[in-house]
Amino acid sequence: MTVANPRLAADTARVRGSVDMTHGAGGRAMAELIRDIFHKHLANQYLAQGNDGALLGNVSGRLVMAADSHVISPLFFPGGDIGALSVHGTVNDVAMMGARPLWLSASFILEEGFSLAELEKIVVSMALAARQAGVPVVTGDTKVVEKGKGDGVFISTTGIGVLSEATDIAGSNARPGDAIIASGTMGDHGIAILSKRENLDFETEILSDTQPLNDLVAAMLAAVPGIRVLRDPTRGGLSATLNEIAHQSKVGMVIKERAVPVKPEVAAACELLGLDPLNVANEGKVIAICAAHDAATLLASMRTHPKGHDAAIIGEVVADEHALVTTHTRLGGMRVVDWIAGEQLPRIC
Amino acid sequence: MKYVDEYRDQELARTVAAAIAAEVDHGRSYHFMEFCGGHTHAIFRYGVQDLMPENVHFVHGPGCPVCVLPVSRLDDAVELAERHGVILCTYGDMMRVPDTKQRNLIRAKADGADVRMVYSTLDALRIARENPDRQVVFFAIGFETTTPPTAAALKAAEAEGLKNFSVFCNHVLTPPAISHILQSPEVRDLGIVKIDGFLGPSHVSSVIGSRPYEFFAEEFQKPIVIAGFEPLDVMQSVLMLIRQVNEGRHEVENEYIRVVTEEGNFKAQALVSEVFELRKSFAWRGLGIIPKSALRVRDAYADFDAEKRFELSVKASREAKSCECPSILRGVKKPTDCKLFATVCTPQNPIGSCMVSPEGACAAYWTYGRFREQQPSKLEPAE
Ligand code: SF4
Numbered sequence: 001m002t003v004a005n006p007r008l009a010a011d012t013a014r015v016r017g018s019v020d021m022t023h024g025a026g027g028r029a030m031a032e033l034i035r036d037i038f039h040k041h042l043a044n045q046y047l048a049q050g051n052d053g054a055l056l057g058n059v060s061g062r063l064v065m066a067a068d069s070h071v072i073s074p075l076f077f078p079g080g081d082i083g084a085l086s087v088h089g090t091v092n093d094v095a096m097m098g099a100r101p102l103w104l105s106a107s108f109i110l111e112e113g114f115s116l117a118e119l120e121k122i123v124v125s126m127a128l129a130a131r132q133a134g135v136p137v138v139t140g141d142t143k144v145v146e147k148g149k150g151d152g153v154f155i156s157t158t159g160i161g162v163l164s165e166a167t168d169i170a171g172s173n174a175r176p177g178d179a180i181i182a183s184g185t186m187g188d189h190g191i192a193i194l195s196k197r198e199n200l201d202f203e204t205e206i207l208s209d210t211q212p213l214n215d216l217v218a219a220m221l222a223a224v225p226g227i228r229v230l231r232d233p234t235r236g237g238l239s240a241t242l243n244e245i246a247h248q249s250k251v252g253m254v255i256k257e258r259a260v261p262v263k264p265e266v267a268a269a270c271e272l273l274g275l276d277p278l279n280v281a282n283e284g285k286v287i288a289i290c291a292a293h294d295a296a297t298l299l300a301s302m303r304t305h306p307k308g309h310d311a312a313i314i315g316e317v318v319a320d321e322h323a324l325v326t327t328h329t330r331l332g333g334m335r336v337v338d339w340i341a342g343e344q345l346p347r348i349c
Numbered sequence: 350m351k352y353v354d355e356y357r358d359q360e361l362a363r364t365v366a367a368a369i370a371a372e373v374d375h376g377r378s379y380h381f382m383e384f385c386g387g388h389t390h391a392i393f394r395y396g397v398q399d400l401m402p403e404n405v406h407f408v409h410g411p412g413c414p415v416c417v418l419p420v421s422r423l424d425d426a427v428e429l430a431e432r433h434g435v436i437l438c439t440y441g442d443m444m445r446v447p448d449t450k451q452r453n454l455i456r457a458k459a460d461g462a463d464v465r466m467v468y469s470t471l472d473a474l475r476i477a478r479e480n481p482d483r484q485v486v487f488f489a490i491g492f493e494t495t496t497p498p499t500a501a502a503l504k505a506a507e508a509e510g511l512k513n514f515s516v517f518c519n520h521v522l523t524p525p526a527i528s529h530i531l532q533s534p535e536v537r538d539l540g541i542v543k544i545d546g547f548l549g550p551s552h553v554s555s556v557i558g559s560r561p562y563e564f565f566a567e568e569f570q571k572p573i574v575i576a577g578f579e580p581l582d583v584m585q586s587v588l589m590l591i592r593q594v595n596e597g598r599h600e601v602e603n604e605y606i607r608v609v610t611e612e613g614n615f616k617a618q619a620l621v622s623e624v625f626e627l628r629k630s631f632a633w634r635g636l637g638i639i640p641k642s643a644l645r646v647r648d649a650y651a652d653f654d655a656e657k658r659f660e661l662s663v664k665a666s667r668e669a670k671s672c673e674c675p676s677i678l679r680g681v682k683k684p685t686d687c688k689l690f691a692t693v694c695t696p697q698n699p700i701g702s703c704m705v706s707p708e709g710a711c712a713a714y715w716t717y718g719r720f721r722e723q724q725p726s727k728l729e730p731a732e
Binding site (some may be wrong): 101276328329330331332334335336338344 | 358359362363366393394395396397398399400580602715716717
């Protein structure tokens, strides 16, 4: 997502210089930083309360809370940046419970020397992401660490959402016979990040898929309230997600490699780097598991939504006490789809 | 993806599988060793075994450079980083290989050593340029394929007059290892699995050509097919091997004609021989000492040889006792024959070298093949 904000140029010109220890010291510099960057862009009625916490008011329904921390290199990447990612990550974590995300908190750990103009760019992008998702950032915090003790910016976000009584979504709900559906192409985010790593610059412009999924999930739940499992295949990609669910539900899974949507340029980049697209991270996709008789309805509802038009049934849940995830390979054989051992990629999120 | 998809096409695979099924002699069995980890990986990654008749077996050979690097060399690398305080540059896989004390370079890095993962020798050179006050050592490993880039980096460092760059050379050679598997004294103790032919390492041959294998085909009377790394390459090569076996031939054939020639790449060969020379012998992990099986930096480039620049104290080291890598690298045993497989030894906690690199036989077996032990394989119905 590119941030098209006409005010940005003027703003960044005004906010010159870089973060120093006074920005975290609780004095005037910190108050100005909060006023001129955070409150200015993220403005909403809750931040305007100006207290140490936000008073949120009554909610009816069960509450869901999720936390996520973001350390990423590079901070700006094709299709997004750490600011947008930190909103999407937490909004999606709440949405994956089947809940409607309501509010976010954001904590920043800034490294001494980090450019204030860059920080503002990040906050502007965060504000836009929060607006698009319809989930305001209602409270926050800032700390500064000495130069060399951070990596520019770390952002932690927490999200609160509300869940209807009828919804029961959990990783342990998958049953043999269920269908496994992916909302779109796999691996876009991880490859977009890698493509900008030092020394790995390759030609194709692959954009990260980072996006909020709460609207897509709401549409899916409206079509099939009985969805059993929802999960966003972030770190570790599809393989890790399916293995997690398989272990939680004590079932096996069989997917079809050819049915898993992968963009040709992502497949090509994976080929070049010796990676498996099934192991590569996503930030704007959901994996859903539902009863076989609901699969067609769910798929149809996803495909009519702009964030799910490449959705596909990629496999089925099977009974297997070993909780193995296997795939029919492109070639016609079988293999295990394993989670990766340790770190396959340099750190990506 | 043009030029790749066509080597993974299911219809073509079925055609080749049918040809193989039609040509195998059901009265006998066929054991083919793929020397190279790239083939092992392709076989597991695409489930090639599922498309083979029951009596065609793959024997996984020693062709993963990470797997065959002796622990003592890793101990040396850790010493370079920890005692000599160099910036040690290495390819990712090397970071996880356990050393004598069951530590690895990731651990050494966490404990303060400056270890950096690089994607190419160019990264290592760049790091040297950017850190003129630090010694930078490139931890070089690999078979014939990765040797020319190391040679090129050495030459570039010399041309630039880089005073802080050196190479810790662990490059090894394929042909001596194949001979060793077939005729070493250990064969008597460990026994040798039946090998009816070899899938030859294609990337190696893109450098050295197919000619160096003619000797084996003749001497050991084993057919060799230089095979590409795509699954259909492997299948086609198996078909070619089966034909040779059935006809009683033992020749070097080349399936990978789109890249490999008889002579190989002269330029790369010249570059390598300018910078490197044969070591008298080299200890391979799991295979023991093999004469004339590895390269070292020539005296003319001694300034860029980390072994000369730094005094290394490590001499010998022990391997984990129950690890069956020596037998697995020779194709005598399967990973599941090892007591430690999947119990103590997993990719998260590799005990032996075969579990470390994704191309190692144990790791490939764990990652892609372990379901075979648990359930009969099911083929996808034709669509
Ligand atoms: S399973 Fe582990 S210990 Fe056993 S042979 Fe393989 S690498 Fe060695």
